[in-house]
Amino acid sequence: MRDWLIQIRKEKKFTQQQVADGAHIDRAYYAQIESCTRNPSMTVASQIAGFLHVSTSLFFSEHISEPFVTALTNSPIIVAHCDLDLKYTWIFNSHPDFNIENVIGKRDDQLDINEGTTQLMNLKRAVIDSKSSVRREISFPLSDGLINYDVFGQPILNDSKQIIGVATVATELST
Structure with a gap:
């Protein structure tokens, strides 16, 4: 689980659907990113990070x-x-x-x-x-x-x- 991503989303009072819409991706795909069953591309990570106002590098910190x-x-x-x-x-x-x-x-x-x-x-x-x-x-x-x-x-x-x-x-x- 990407607990930090879930925490940021909840602190900003967004649903998964709102983040997905803001990042221009499918909600199911976003849910998979949160649960770590899929890793986002650099473009998608950048879109999510831009919507949530965090650094894209958070998605790739393990790399x-x-x-x-x-x-x-x-x-x-x-x-x-x-x-x-x-x-x-x-x-x-x-x-x-x-x-x-x-x-x-x-x-x-x-x-x-x-x-x-x-x-x-x-x-x-x-x-x-x-x-x-x-x-x-x-x-x-x-x-x-x-x-x-x-x-x-x-x-x-x-x-x-x-x-x-x-x-x-x-x-x-x-x-």
């Missing part, structure tokens, strides 16, 4: 290139994308406190409220407002203590060079 996965899995680096509403559209290698299925479609302040999440949201807003990269050190209170990250954010642009979101890379700093 990320091996060198990328090998280099970053269990590393002190978190990579993420969010939309202009600061809702996560993709995340890789998140801290164990956060499950991808609970993160996608949510803002940081919907996951936890603390000084770190406030600073992270401010960084993302600064990237959107300035349309340029921003870098800050941010501390987060997590289950394994206060963790400091070097967070780098940069705009995500569409083909027309309009900002559509923010990409962040957070590197855990040694204490």
